[in-house]
Amino acid sequence: MALKLREAHGRATLTLGPTTMAWDSDSHFRFTSEVFSFASHCIPPFPFGKSTIERCVADGDENIILNPQFEDGLNSWSGRGCKILVHDSMGDGKILPLSGKFFASATEREQSWNGIQQEITGRIHRKLGYQVTAVIRIFGNNVVSADVRVTLWVQTPNLREQYISIANLQAKDKDWVQLQGKFLLNGVPSRVVIYFEGPPPGTDILIDSLVVKHAAKVPPSPPPVIKNASYGVNIVENSNLSDGLKGWFPLAIGPQIVNVALGVDSQWVNGGQVEANDVRWHEIGGSFRIEKQPSKVMVYIQGPSGVNLMVAGLQIFPVDRQARFKHLKRQTDKIxxxxxxxKFSGSEAGNLLGTCVKVRQTHNSFPLGSCINRTNIDNEDFVDFFVKNFNWSVFGNELKWPWTEPQEGNFNYKDADELLDLCKIHNIEARGHCIFWEVEYTIQSWVRSLSKNDLMKSVRNRLTGLLTRYKEKFRHYDVNNEMLHGSFYQDRIGKDTRPYMFKTAHQLDPSATLFVNDYHIEDGCDSRSSPEKYT
Known part of the structure; x- marks a missing residue:
């Protein structure tokens, strides 16, 4: 996509119908744009009515949940740290079942994780996807809206516990809402429990119904129509405005950041952003990928309210994957x-003319890595693919401070140790991610509650404990994660905190290369990660 903008009021919008844009899960779209100012816009999810919920509940022929609509009372259900009841109405008759004759409530909840649960051990199979559909609402404690989550508790044969988040939704106290999600288990569990949790203590969780059945496979969409395989065809009508404003129309919104974006049905896809001013033209380049055929796509060129927006051009080209891979192969061959x-030597070297020589690569020196988690070890297919295709790894969460010390003095290095053992067996290098994380909401509550002096002491203990335990075992470390997006330690302790972290880490493990790690550095989608923010 290529476009030029100057300051403007509102935003320009282009509608792309399904016959204009076609793609499948393997299709990408790339674009470049020159902009003066943009802004993002969040498209709300489409609401659904009662008929939609009823259809989802009724379509449950393969439901593995027993007594899903509580017609047999609370049989097969139990409370998770709280009391559960079955009702035909509540709130002086204002709350009635939506799809059946009864609904259940999880009441007298004292913790956010308290709720209603059902054990489904023996009714699910590994490596099969399952679709979860629940109809829920909340009640009591003067709470009108709260986050409700459906979670899977899994226990392995060696008594390891795992919590898998399936879905979450802002539930209301006025209406039933539908909660949907999917899950898949790779390992062989000894016990599996599905349960609801989330609202603050004192707020009841109401369950009208729960359906868990095999997830249907989504057939791939047809590939895009590409006229020029080496580059593609511009799918934006009147992209250079040669036909005036045909295909474009204004859409006023409130103040937004500077960006180009797409509204794809009920989803929002960000195409890039920039901090624009009125001195010069600005360019945005980016790409997007859509997983399935949408019914409606809107391209938004957005700017802050109160200014003028000028568009000089817009281009979106579908990327031909085969042509791109051929290009990448040529680049690989070249670079x-x-x-x-x-060279052959020896008395009989002259007789080797015409001899066939076979060369077999046994090791790849080019570093190619992947993120792995402890649960991946239970999936032998994943492990086989991982060790055959990668020579570097980074742990998803298992080395982060909230994982290794969730409560003060309560350490858990077992998961990181087991991942390191896997890497060592297969000669795979490991990257240490991460020692600290600057974004406040990612930091465990006991750390956030510390005084300045106690926090500094805990930072010192974290550095000493981690880097002494794993000295020379991690080739790289992300020392203080996402410093462009957070400043918890710097704000609480002082500006010398970050240099102290790096200097101390180097002193404790001089063999490791230390990194600054952040996101949106190259794609232009985040003004906080723009080069002018590097200090």
Missing amino acids: RKRDVVL
């Missing part, structure tokens, strides 16, 4: 390969 000269 990553070189000629090899074989």
